[in-house]
Amino acid sequence: MYPVEILTLFPGMVSGYVGESILGKAQERGKLSVTATDIREYAEGKHRVTDDTPYGGGAGMVMKVEPLVAAIEAARARHPGAKVLLMSPRGPAFTQARARELVSHSAGLILVCGRYEGVDERVMPFLDEELSLGDFILTGGEIAALAVVDAVARLLPGVLGNQASHVSESFEEGLLEHPQYTRPPVFRGAEVPAVLQSGDHARIARWRRWKALMLTRERRPDLFGRLELGKADQKLLALREEDL
Amino acid sequence: MYPVEILTLFPGMVSGYVGESILGKAQERGKLSVTATDIREYAEGKHRVTDDTPYGGGAGMVMKVEPLVAAIEAARARHPGAKVLLMSPRGPAFTQARARELVSHSAGLILVCGRYEGVDERVMPFLDEELSLGDFILTGGEIAALAVVDAVARLLPGVLGNQASHVSESFEEGLLEHPQYTRPPVFRGAEVPAVLQSGDHARIARWRRWKALMLTRERRPDLFGRLELGKADQKLLALREEDL
Numbered sequence: 001m002y003p004v005e006i007l008t009l010f011p012g013m014v015s016g017y018v019g020e021s022i023l024g025k026a027q028e029r030g031k032l033s034v035t036a037t038d039i040r041e042y043a044e045g046k047h048r049v050t051d052d053t054p055y056g057g058g059a060g061m062v063m064k065v066e067p068l069v070a071a072i073e074a075a076r077a078r079h080p081g082a083k084v085l086l087m088s089p090r091g092p093a094f095t096q097a098r099a100r101e102l103v104s105h106s107a108g109l110i111l112v113c114g115r116y117e118g119v120d121e122r123v124m125p126f127l128d129e130e131l132s133l134g135d136f137i138l139t140g141g142e143i144a145a146l147a148v149v150d151a152v153a154r155l156l157p158g159v160l161g162n163q164a165s166h167v168s169e170s171f172e173e174g175l176l177e178h179p180q181y182t183r184p185p186v187f188r189g190a191e192v193p194a195v196l197q198s199g200d201h202a203r204i205a206r207w208r209r210w211k212a213l214m215l216t217r218e219r220r221p222d223l224f225g226r227l228e229l230g231k232a233d234q235k236l237l238a239l240r241e242e243d244l
Numbered sequence: 245m246y247p248v249e250i251l252t253l254f255p256g257m258v259s260g261y262v263g264e265s266i267l268g269k270a271q272e273r274g275k276l277s278v279t280a281t282d283i284r285e286y287a288e289g290k291h292r293v294t295d296d297t298p299y300g301g302g303a304g305m306v307m308k309v310e311p312l313v314a315a316i317e318a319a320r321a322r323h324p325g326a327k328v329l330l331m332s333p334r335g336p337a338f339t340q341a342r343a344r345e346l347v348s349h350s351a352g353l354i355l356v357c358g359r360y361e362g363v364d365e366r367v368m369p370f371l372d373e374e375l376s377l378g379d380f381i382l383t384g385g386e387i388a389a390l391a392v393v394d395a396v397a398r399l400l401p402g403v404l405g406n407q408a409s410h411v412s413e414s415f416e417e418g419l420l421e422h423p424q425y426t427r428p429p430v431f432r433g434a435e436v437p438a439v440l441q442s443g444d445h446a447r448i449a450r451w452r453r454w455k456a457l458m459l460t461r462e463r464r465p466d467l468f469g470r471l472e473l474g475k476a477d478q479k480l481l482a483l484r485e486e487d488l
Contacts, residue, residue, distance in 0.1 A: 009265075010264045010265055012260055012263070012264050013260060013261045013264050013265070014260075014261075015260060016256050016257060016258075016259060016260025016261065017257045017258075017260065017261065017386070017387070019256070020254045020256050020257050021253075021254050021257070021383065021384070022383045023383070051426070052426040052427050053426060054424050054425065054426055054440075055424075055425040055426060055427075055429075055436050055440040055441060056425075056439070056440035056441075056448040056451075056452070057445065057448065058452075061426075062424040062425065062426040063426075064426055064427070065426075065431045066428075066431065069431075069432075089420065089421070090420050090421065090459065090463060092463075093378060093379075094378060094380055095378070095379050095380055096379055096380045096381055098380075099380055099381075118421065118424035119424065120424060120425055120426050120431075121423035121424060121425055122425070122431050122432075122434045125434075133377065133378060133391065134337060134338060134339070134377060134378045134391075135337075135339050135340055135467075136338055136339055136340045136342070136343055136391070136395045137340055137343075137395060137398065138391060138394045138395055138398075139265060139266045139267070139394055139397075139398050140265070142261070143261070143387060143390050143391045143394055146387050146390075147377065147378075147380070147382060147387045147391075150382045150383055150387055151380045151381060151382055153383075154381065154382075154383050176333065176334050177333070177334065177362065179365035180298050180299075180306045180362035180363065180364060180365060181298065181299040181300075181306065181364055181365055181366070182295070182296035182297060182298055182299060182305075182306040182307075182308055182309075182364050183296050183299075183308070184310075185299075187309045187310065187313075187364075187366050188313075188366075190366045190369075192299050193299075195300070196298075196299035196300035197299060197300075201301065204300040204301065207300075208300070208302075215334065219334060219336075223379075
């Protein structure tokens with residue numbers, strides 16, 4: 001059972017997502033537990049205030065350090081050894097390699113969602129790392145936390161089953177996926193490529209690999225440049241689609 | 245009113261998120277409308293099947309083209325001129341610049357969530373673009389759709405108010421944000437930097453700019469390298485923190 005605790009001011013933002021589909025099933029099957037804890041429960045006083053104006057003036061509100069640290073310490077007590085990550089645009093970008101590292105940390109994760117307008121800097125010593133979803137600005141860390149839970153959960157043994165593990169391996173090579181088709185054979189005049197209906201498995205594998213290589217070269221030259229291509233792939237790349 | 249329609253097999257995954265906080269308020273105030281439409285409603289037959297095994301064999305299931313295209317066409321009829329985006333790891337990465345482009349497209353967005361295991365390729369001519377959240381694999385496009393809605397909504401006029409627009413400008417310059425502090429002045433021995441309590445607004449502005457520049461240089465040399473720094477910034481970078 002891989003534990004994830006999400007610390008947020010808006011538990012309702014994450015609970016809907018994590019109850020459905022693959023994450024819901026993974027929890028039913030005891031592979032994963034995801035809880036959302038309201039940071040406000042750790043705020044003091046009648047009004048349980050969690051933010052305040054910034055020192056030095058300026059726009060927006062800043063999340064107060066005391067409720068955040070109290071929530072983190074309580075979560076660490078519930079999940080000893082768990083890694084504490086702050087979802088923050090200042091962190092390094094989340095990647096598939098990072099998801100694999102996190103899934104191997106079996107003590108689990110505590111994901112802290114700041115409002116992106118700002119978190120009191122003094123929370124930093126109580127975290128293990130900051131992590132960013134990408135170079136865009138969100139209203140808070142909740143979507144980033146969901147992305148981390150989702151990407152990590154699908155790598156847990158027994159969550160997807162054998163079928164899809166193949167797909168993940170394909171991505172782990174740093175290639176985009178080849179095109180996929182399913183029934184019907186013709187849709188508004190568009191046919192499924194004949195090779196996929198040929199029953200010739202070696203030729204199908206060649207075609208898919210060629211498509212994946214070409215697609216990666218065309219759309220993601222950065223990924224393509226980092227590939228270490230074997231001789232078979234190099235020969236494949238010299239062919240035209242009709243000669244595969 | 246900026247319209248967003250999310251096409252998904254799991255409307256419950258997105259409805260919780262979009263009802264809360266800033267997105268919830270933006271909808272109450274008539275700045276934004278977000279609807280989640282179940283693709284299954286557009287599937288034919290008693291069982292409303294939305295996926296099938298791939299032509300050519302292999303792992304996983306592929307989303308069928310007919311229900312997807314029917315759902316897209318119905319959504320286009322409801323939102324004429326809206327841009328149709330497929331959330332897909334094959335697309336270019338979502339960025340803040342992309343969020344600004346999308347918000348200027350006032351006819352709104354139709355966000356199509358595939359299960360990432362695969363979508364029948366023949367849906368492509370019915371889309372305007374593919375868009376990726378980053379180089380990691382999710383179980384489906386729903387989190388990516390939420391990220392797009394969130395990042396776009398906070399840029400809509402009147403959604404955040406004047407306060408936070410300042411924050412967004414700071415990001416648009418390609419800088420990470422300076423550290424923030426709020427009360428109390430001392431937390432477990434950690435003090436708020438004296439400069440922020442000085443009341444000297446010019447010095448505070450200088451300190452914040454210096455911190456933002458240093459943080460960006462240290463953590464994101466890629467962003468830092470793309471900055472076009474003026475003379476004032478270059479002079480600032482030559483200073484030590486204690487001389488600001």
